[in-house]
Amino acid sequence: MIRKKVCMLGAFSVGKTSLISRYVKSLFSEKYLTTVGVKIEKKTLELNGETIQLMIWDLAGEDDFTQINMSYLRGAAGYILVVDPTRPATFQVARDVLDKVKESNMATPTVVALNKADLKDDWQVDEACLAALREQGCETIETSAKSGEGVEAIFERLTLNMMQ
Amino acid sequence: MDTLLGSLLAGSHQVVLECLSESEYSTLTPIPEVMQPLFDDSRIRIEELPFLEHFFFLADEYWQQPEDDSLQSGSWVEELDNGKELSLEATARIVDGRRLVVLEYLGDRYQQEVVRLQAMRDKLLFSEKLEAEVRLRTARIQAREARMTEEVSEQVEQKTAELQDAKDKAEATSESKTTFLATMSHEIRTPMNGVLGAADMLAESQALTDDDRELIGIIKTSGSLMLNIINDILDYSRMNSGRVELEYRPFQLGSMIEGIAKVMRPIVVQKSLQLDVVMDDSTRHLELNGDDERLKQVLVNLIGNAAKFTENGGVTVSARLLARDKGQVSVRVAITDTGIGIRKEAQASLFELFTQADASTSRKYGGTGLGLSICKQIVELMGGEIGVDSEWGQGSTFWFELTLAEVVRDAKGSAQAGDAATEDIPPLAVLVADDNPINQTIMQRMLGKMGHRVVTVGDGSEAVDIVQKQHFDVIFMDWMMPKMDGIQATCEIRKLPDEQQSQIPVIALTANSMAGHESQCMEAGMNTFVTKPTTAAAVRQALHGLFAAEA
Numbered sequence: 001m002i003r004k005k006v007c008m009l010g011a012f013s014v015g016k017t018s019l020i021s022r023y024v025k026s027l028f029s030e031k032y033l034t035t036v037g038v039k040i041e042k043k044t045l046e047l048n049g050e051t052i053q054l055m056i057w058d059l060a061g062e063d064d065f066t067q068i069n070m071s072y073l074r075g076a077a078g079y080i081l082v083v084d085p086t087r088p089a090t091f092q093v094a095r096d097v098l099d100k101v102k103e104s105n106m107a108t109p110t111v112v113a114l115n116k117a118d119l120k121d122d123w124q125v126d127e128a129c130l131a132a133l134r135e136q137g138c139e140t141i142e143t144s145a146k147s148g149e150g151v152e153a154i155f156e157r158l159t160l161n162m163m164q
Numbered sequence: 165m166d167t168l169l170g171s172l173l174a175g176s177h178q179v180v181l182e183c184l185s186e187s188e189y190s191t192l193t194p195i196p197e198v199m200q201p202l203f204d205d206s207r208i209r210i211e212e213l214p215f216l217e218h219f220f221f222l223a224d225e226y227w228q229q230p231e232d233d234s235l236q237s238g239s240w241v242e243e244l245d246n247g248k249e250l251s252l253e254a255t256a257r258i259v260d261g262r263r264l265v266v267l268e269y270l271g272d273r274y275q276q277e278v279v280r281l282q283a284m285r286d287k288l289l290f291s292e293k294l295e296a297e298v299r300l301r302t303a304r305i306q307a308r309e310a311r312m313t314e315e316v317s318e319q320v321e322q323k324t325a326e327l328q329d330a331k332d333k334a335e336a337t338s339e340s341k342t343t344f345l346a347t348m349s350h351e352i353r354t355p356m357n358g359v360l361g362a363a364d365m366l367a368e369s370q371a372l373t374d375d376d377r378e379l380i381g382i383i384k385t386s387g388s389l390m391l392n393i394i395n396d397i398l399d400y401s402r403m404n405s406g407r408v409e410l411e412y413r414p415f416q417l418g419s420m421i422e423g424i425a426k427v428m429r430p431i432v433v434q435k436s437l438q439l440d441v442v443m444d445d446s447t448r449h450l451e452l453n454g455d456d457e458r459l460k461q462v463l464v465n466l467i468g469n470a471a472k473f474t475e476n477g478g479v480t481v482s483a484r485l486l487a488r489d490k491g492q493v494s495v496r497v498a499i500t501d502t503g504i505g506i507r508k509e510a511q512a513s514l515f516e517l518f519t520q521a522d523a524s525t526s527r528k529y530g531g532t533g534l535g536l537s538i539c540k541q542i543v544e545l546m547g548g549e550i551g552v553d554s555e556w557g558q559g560s561t562f563w564f565e566l567t568l569a570e571v572v573r574d575a576k577g578s579a580q581a582g583d584a585a586t587e588d589i590p591p592l593a594v595l596v597a598d599d600n601p602i603n604q605t606i607m608q609r610m611l612g613k614m615g616h617r618v619v620t621v622g623d624g625s626e627a628v629d630i631v632q633k634q635h636f637d638v639i640f641m642d643w644m645m646p647k648m649d650g651i652q653a654t655c656e657i658r659k660l661p662d663e664q665q666s667q668i669p670v671i672a673l674t675a676n677s678m679a680g681h682e683s684q685c686m687e688a689g690m691n692t693f694v695t696k697p698t699t700a701a702a703v704r705q706a707l708h709g710l711f712a713a714e715a
Binding site: 012013032033034036037038039040055063066069071072074075086087088089122124 | 214215218221222238239240241243251274277278281282284285286288289292293296299300303
């Protein structure tokens with residue numbers, strides 16, 4: 001069995017924990033509970049005849065008080081960079097995180113989750129930031145931890161990218 | 165065992181592990197009960213604890229090169245088999261050369277941190293959502309406003325185009341109508357002259373019976389009436405197309421009114437009515453400068469109407485002096501009858517074209533409905549006002565008020581308008597700035613007759629331009645003009661760098677005769693002030709004041 005470390009990155013309250021919960025446990029809660037420190041979940045999946053165990057690191061979101069501990073990213077095979085388009089400022093946070101990762105020479109395949117697709121009417125997409133993320137090679141997938149839309153797809157897409 | 169190691173071993177929620185070799189650790193202290201699930205006897209279940217595995221990997225690097233006092237893991241959460249969560253923190257240190265890792269259960273401290281961070285982030289989220297909501301609503305309002313603005317603009321454009329189209333059509337129709345009326349009137353007038361001429365010649369024949377003479381009289385009377393109607397139509401056509409020009413000459417108000425009364429009296433008396441003229445001597449002897457022929461036309465029309473609509477009593481023509489100021493006099497002329505009167509609701513539209521008080525009046529008394537409209541146009545062309553006061557069944561008073569230049573006779577008895585002299589003014593280069601082509605023509609002819617060379621322009625900016633290209637001795641400047649008005653144009657001229665241009669005398673030429681207008685003109689740098697309707701006497705007087713001394 002292949003084990004791969006995946007880190008969930010992004011601003012606080014964008015839905016990183018909810019995406020993992022939906023993916024690993026098929027659960028969703030409307031209640032927001034902030035993540036302190038790190039929690040690791042495991043998910044085994046079959047892809048292209050391979051059995052892969054994803055070690056999904058749920059890292060506390062970035063804000064003015066909490067900065068990402070770069071040592072947590074050691075050994076990561078891929079990142080899911082989560083953005084909440086109902087909060088345009090989270091695009092810039094994602095961009096800053098990606099820059100920091102690249103500066104630390106820890107860049108690996110990254111997929112951007114445009115989360116909360118169930119609230120698409122309220123999206124205010126920062127097109128400039130989104131374009132910059134795409135220019136840096138990030139694929140974007142619309143997801144909703146609430147409805148499950150795109151959740152399997154984003155983890156599978158990242159896994160495929162990591163396996164290449 | 166030193167103090168530090170002793171203190172490490174004392175914690176009740178801690179277990180101290182000693183690194184024996186790469187990722188191989190043994191416990192140095194008892195394992196607290198809460199942390200028992202992480203261990204198999206005294207061996208930590210590292211393969212099931214990926215975070216700790218990661219930390220031990222980092223610790224191996226730390227043992228090689230310990231740059232700090234300790235290596236902190238930061239807090240993490242382990243989910244146990246029973247579903248409970250264990251919050252932990254690990255610290256790597258080297259104590260007395262021994263490589264130790266203190267594994268600590270955070271418990272309440274972790275929960276307190278969660279609560280603290282949660283509270284701060286809830287606040288941040290709230291203010292973020294508030295800002296986002298404001299942004300969203302603002303964007304929606306702006307989008308809605310933009311849509312509405314666009315819709316309104318489209319509607320305005322559409323309506324403007326429709327109105328322009330309607331205006332063009334109306335103007336084309338009006339122009340066609342005017343041309344048609346003028347053409348038809350002319351075509352009817354020509355054979356009518358033949359009819360009346362032939363009737364006149366026939367009347368001189370000796371071999372006529374009394375019946376013949378009566379019939380010829382009917383032809384002549386009917387023909388004359390028809391000519392009057394045609395003349396009215398021609399007048400209307402000319403006025404409608406702005407082709408009527410007033411001819412100013414001195415006339416005595418009293419004589420003019422008496423003369424008309426004399427002409428009209430037979431018509432009035434024929435209906436057993438009385439025609440009186442009432443005016444005091446000062447009014448009677450007023451000598452004015454104006455178009456007396458057009459005034460006679462107004463009087464004939466108003467007296468004729470009064471007689472037409474009066475069955476008993478009579479018609480009174482009265483005139484009185486209202487004001488006299490700076491060579492200008494204002495007079496009011498009224499024609500009062502004891503006729504049927506006019507209902508209030510009909511009075512407002514009485515001076516409109518083709519309008520009579522009501523259809524029954526039209527049937528009973530006849531008429532084209534052109535007469536009062538023509539009177540109104542003539543009086544207004546002279547800068548005056550016309551109106552009616554009437555009560556149904558109580559008779560009517562039609563009146564008009566005019567301001568004209570007064571003619572003053574010198575010792576030799578020659579007529580002069582006001583106190584202006586004429587002979588001592590040299591030929592001048594005159595610029596007339598007026599947007600009204602009729603006013604331009606009148607001024608051109610008036611000044612031309614006085615021997616001056618005249619150039620006309622249509623607005624203030626053209627005036628400012630032309631004075632910099634041509635020499636002018638004086639400017640007659642209208643006040644209200646498109647693009648740039650006379651006040652601003654005068655200010656601009658006064659600012660010109662060439663002194664000869666900037667000092668050109670400017671005479672205000674305006675219908676704005678209200679109090680304060682003259683001072684505004686003077687403040688703008690104008691030299692003197694002439695009100696409309698302008699008379700030759702007033703123009704001469706203004707020029708005399710500026711140039712007589714130089715001659």
